Amino acid sequence: MNDEITIAVSKGRILEEALPLLERVDVRPLENPGTSRKLIFQTNHPGMKLIIIRAVDVPTYVLNGCADLGIAGKDVLMEYESDNLYEPLDLKIASCRLMSAGRKDTAGTGGRLRVATKYVTTTRNYFAEKGQQVEIIKLYGSMELAPALGLSDQIVDLVNTGNTLRANGLIPFENIAEISSRLIVNKAAMKMKQDIIKPFIKKLSEVIDR
Ligand code: ATP
Ligand code: PRP
Numbered sequence: 081m082n083d084e085i086t087i088a089v090s091k092g093r094i095l096e097e098a099l100p101l102l103e104r105v106d107v108r109p110l111e112n113p114g115t116s117r118k119l120i121f122q123t124n125h126p127g128m129k130l131i132i133i134r135a136v137d138v139p140t141y142v143l144n145g146c147a148d149l150g151i152a153g154k155d156v157l158m159e160y161e162s163d164n165l166y167e168p169l170d171l172k173i174a175s176c177r178l179m180s181a182g183r184k185d186t187a188g189t190g191g192r193l194r195v196a197t198k199y200v201t202t203t204r205n206y207f208a209e210k211g212q213q214v215e216i217i218k219l220y221g222s223m224e225l226a227p228a229l230g231l232s233d234q235i236v237d238l239v240n241t242g243n244t245l246r247a248n249g250l251i252p253f254e255n256i257a258e259i260s261s262r263l264i265v266n267k268a269a270m271k272m273k274q275d276i277i278k279p280f281i282k283k284l285s286e287v288i289d290r
Contacts, residue, residue, distance in 0.1 A: 085128045085276055088147035090135035090156070094261050097173035098151045102130075104287040105280070127276075139165060139264065148269035148277065154259045155238060158202045166270055168281050169263040172288050178202065178256040181245050182234040183227050196226035197236035206236070206256050224248040 087107075089098050095113060102108070109121035113132045121130040133141065135153055139160040142150040151171065155178055178199065196217040197203045207214045219226065223235040224244050238259060239245060239252055263284065270277055 083127060083273060083276055085149065085273065085280070086131060086147045087128070088131050088133055088138045088141045088150040088152075090138050090152055090261070091132045092135065094135065094151060094153060094174045095132060098171070098261065101171060101173060101284070101287065105283045136160075142264050142266050145266050145268060148266050148273060149280075150264040151261055152264060153261050154257065155199060155202070157262060157264065158257065159199050161201060164267060166265040166267060167262050168265060169285055169288065171261045171263055171284070173261045175258075175260040176238045176240040178236065178259055179239045180206075180234050180236050180253040180256060181224075181227075181239065181250045182253060183249060184251050193234055194232040195234045195236055196223050196232035198223065199236055202256070203236045224250055 089095050091113075099109070099113070106124070107128060108124045109130055110123060111118060111121055113121055113130070119131055119133065121132065123129060131141065131147060135156050138150040138152040139157060139162060141147040143162055143165055153174060157165075157167065180195070193212070193214045194217060195203055195207070195214045196219050198218065198220055200216050200218050203214070203216055217226065217232050223237040225248065226232040226235055227250060228248055234253065235250070236256065242252065245252060263281065265277060
């Protein structure tokens, strides 16, 4: 049996919070992912490596078994919509909310809304559940710009401090989901490598901030 473990970690702000968490369970990359151009990092455990990739790609690597474990935002997992991943732990890092937002003067207007977002599936599901037909405009970032320039009436995006909304003249409307990063596990790996993965999950669960 291959008892090597690969953990896929979202780069960016999740990585910044995930590294201290991994450190608390005694997992440290041998090189600094913040400064290295490498994508694969050996750790202080010879059988354990990290791959550092874009947030949206983490579920794909884990689902395909190229990584056994992953650390990804709930926003990304909701959008990915896979029943074939275990999600055993809320790591309680990179916490924020997925919200609808818009200009104050468009709040509560009826009719067919234009909603700009990178979370197309989640947004469609959310408005469908409310029985509201919306036109979704797919963007890849800086959603806050869309209402200001008239591209959309609302946006669906992540909100933490609310600074980005305020700086762009927007107000939050509705809370769609509480977001934090989750540990995800490949189903086959959970079975085949349970002697390593189960104790690792237990150790992690003991150091998560409650
Ligand atoms: P990429 O750079 O690959 O396009 P991204 O811009 O979504 O991705 P980040 O901004 O680092 O990358 O966000 C990665 C994850 O961090 C998100 O999926 C979400 O779970 C979390 N996140 C994003 N913004 C915030 C925020 N303002 N506060 C807390 N967590 C956040
Ligand atoms: C995220 C998100 C919001 C902002 C919210 O963007 O897309 O724009 O954070 O945080 P706040 O409420 O604390 O202002 P990020 O900074 O990651 O930029 P990007 O997604 O455009 O890369």
